[in-house]
Amino acid sequence: MLTMSHDELQALVAGYALGILDEEEKKLFEEHLPGCADCRADLAGLQGVADDLSWSLDPLSLPEGHLNRFRDKVKASGIQTQVENLQAAPQVVEPTPLPPVNFEDARSRRRGSRGSGFTSGWLVVSAAAVLLFVTAAVFGYLFLDANSRLSSQEANARTLAALLASPNLKVTELQPTNSGQKSSARLLADTRTNQAVLVSQDLASLPDDKAYQVWLIGADDKPQSAAIFARNDQGQPVVVALSPPGAINQYKVVAITVEKREGSTTGPTTNPFTAGNIS
């Protein structure tokens, strides 16, 4: 069996901090460590430096679809979660109806202030208003109906509540693509957690075999499905949690189309009826 002097063991401290000792060296060193104050002090000084090396790298985006694969692994692990919406996108999600709110006011302000284009300044200003009305709506909804909704709806609302509390909230206003439409929608996203929800109102009624599909479009101009949801009843506002296939900040545009009820897996088959530039 290998034996080492103190000096030889102390020469292993840096290697231990870097995690590169072979099994025998590691075993000897770990047996020596508890009884040697010098080596413990040495290690305490070098471990932090070794750990710092990890932080010299630029963070990198994971391959596309990684989050869904992670969710699949969690599901496969068999550990029960409190959240039941761990499904791979695209998926038909349950929209969360909210009490009616006055989107018309927001539209009037928007028309009066800057015409039909987008400015980041307006979004910043409108974010405060969005926070107020959506917060009121969500908490009103949660308070009144918390015990009678499906868990997926609660999950959507929880996601929205988390977004509203986030300092990294980004708001994107979607604009109807033709003037005859009155539907309104906003994308609320947290770039840090990659959570996103779509809040919409006044969506048109759809036949039973149709659904709305949300698309995110990045620099490559290829729409990626982020959610499919059926029309809610009574034209109330809805909250739909999105599953961005990639980091939300890589997308430039969000759009909604009408598709067959199970959604399109090959990209949009109709023109979007509303869309917005993600700032």
Added chain:
Amino acid sequence: MQSEGATGEGNNDERLLQRIKNGDFDAVEELYNQYSRLAFALALRILNDPGAAEDAVQEVFLRVWKQPNSYDPARGRFPTWLMSVVHNQCIDQLRKRRHQGLSLDQEESQERLNYLAEKAPALEEEVWSKMKRDTIRKALEWLPDEQRKLIELAFFGGYTHNEIAIHTGQPLGTVKSRIRQGLLKLKNILNNMQLESSV
């Protein structure tokens, strides 16, 4: 602005870990969204393979989800511990591959370079994280080449002292000494730059 590993994140990480212990999957997703990009960068640097790097990162987060108590606060703050677990996971994997006789030098290096070119970091730069990154890089640049190269071979290459000695043709004692001297010097440089070595 919050950042990966920024000082203000500590309490939030602890809250998220507590939620994980209560079975709240949203919490592990939050941690995943916050730290997976940095963990992935480390895994990719070691493994040279995006698929294997993603698997390694996700295995670690799966462990956080299944065994949140495996995080030992004595080992440092959560991101420090997380990165050390990712490092160990990748080094273990790398050594298994080496034992299977795969050549590291020929492994998909061009593919990796192509991947890095395509996957630029996210647009929103996180100030604290970037400052720390720049400082550590600068400190590494100030090391003598023979020390820096050995440290990089060890930490990112996962080579043991013996393997480095064989690979570089240097005596084993010299390898150990240079790695030790390099780390000590790095520590002094960072101290002089008034950067906390613990994150």
